[in-house]
Amino acid sequence: MDSAKPPSDSQAAEEAAVKRALQEAQSAQKTDYRIGGADLLDITVYQQTELNRKLRVSQNGTVIFPLIGNVQVGGRTLAEAQEAISGKLREFIINPQVTVFIQEYGNKKVFVLGEVKAPGSYELPTESRLTVLEAISLAGGFTPIASPDRTKVIRTLDGKNQNFTVEVSAITRRGEKEKDISLQPNDVIYVPQSFF
Numbered sequence: 001m002d003s004a005k006p007p008s009d010s011q012a013a014e015e016a017a018v019k020r021a022l023q024e025a026q027s028a029q030k031t032d033y034r035i036g037g038a039d040l041l042d043i044t045v046y047q048q049t050e051l052n053r054k055l056r057v058s059q060n061g062t063v064i065f066p067l068i069g070n071v072q073v074g075g076r077t078l079a080e081a082q083e084a085i086s087g088k089l090r091e092f093i094i095n096p097q098v099t100v101f102i103q104e105y106g107n108k109k110v111f112v113l114g115e116v117k118a119p120g121s122y123e124l125p126t127e128s129r130l131t132v133l134e135a136i137s138l139a140g141g142f143t144p145i146a147s148p149d150r151t152k153v154i155r156t157l158d159g160k161n162q163n164f165t166v167e168v169s170a171i172t173r174r175g176e177k178e179k180d181i182s183l184q185p186n187d188v189i190y191v192p193q194s195f196f
Contacts (some may be wrong), residue, residue, distance in 0.1 A: 008146035035073050035081055037061060038106020046097035051089075054103055061137065067092050074148070108185035115146035115191040123186060130164050130182040135189055147194035153181060154188040 030078040036043070037059040055063040061074015073081040082098045089096040108124040110191050117140030131154060132143040143149055148168035155162045170176040183189075 033102070034075050034077060035061070035102070039082070039102055041073070041105065042101040042103040044097075044099045045089065045093070048093060048096070057106065066146060072152060072194070073100075083183055087155060105185065110135055110183045110186070111188045112136060113188060113190050115143040115193055117141055117143060124183065129182040131182055132189060133168065133180050135173060135183060136168075136191070142191060143159035146191050147195050148191065150192050152190045152192070156186065 010013060014074070034058055037057055039057045041055050041057060041063065043051075043053050043055060043063075043065070050065050053065065053106050055065070057063055057074055059065075060069045062072055065085060068091075071081075071085055073084060073087060076084065078100050080108065081100045085097045085100070086096050089098065094131045110124055110130065111121050112135050113119045116136060122130075122135055122138045131189075132151065136142065136151070151166045151168055153164040153166060155164070164181065167179060171180045
């Protein structure tokens with residue numbers, strides 16, 4: 001006899017919402033990401049292999065590139081950085097085709113989504129840790145229809161998503177601080193709606 005129960009409608013809806021939140025965070029990383037200080041860029045120029053470089057972005061947002069010197073890339077999307085480098089290279093190369101990839105993120109982010117007042121991405125501090133409750137506070141706290149005790153942290157390890165449920169009342173009401181886990185780069189915090 002199979003004792004496994006099919007997921008209830010509310011569980012299925014929550015799983016679908018978590019999946020959407022994860023996709024939203026991954027999409028934001030790919031398209032809306034703005035280059036920041038300490039990011040490591042992989043820059044290639046088509047048919048100009050001697051110009052290909054891996055460069056670390058300075059804290060003021062620049063990289064020093066062969067032939068053209070300082071190029072402001074901080075605060076730009078990858079497409080905007082490609083155009084900035086291509087534009088300067090046009091003085092030296094006919095129709096340069098530049099590709100820029102993020103090799104390593106310098107400014108680590110977490111994503112707080114769902115029933116919080118200001119959903120979005122938030123920077124992880126470099127000198128200290130950031131916990132789930134602190135990240136939710138940065139996002140303005142819970143909305144009135146949030147279900148804080150079903151807050152999820154979605155973490156990708158070795159290409160696989162791991163979900164952790166954080167029972168906020170255990171931390172805030174019962175003082176179980178060890179349940180307020182430290183976040184890692186690219187963690188997604190998802191706060192579901194409460195069911196009435």
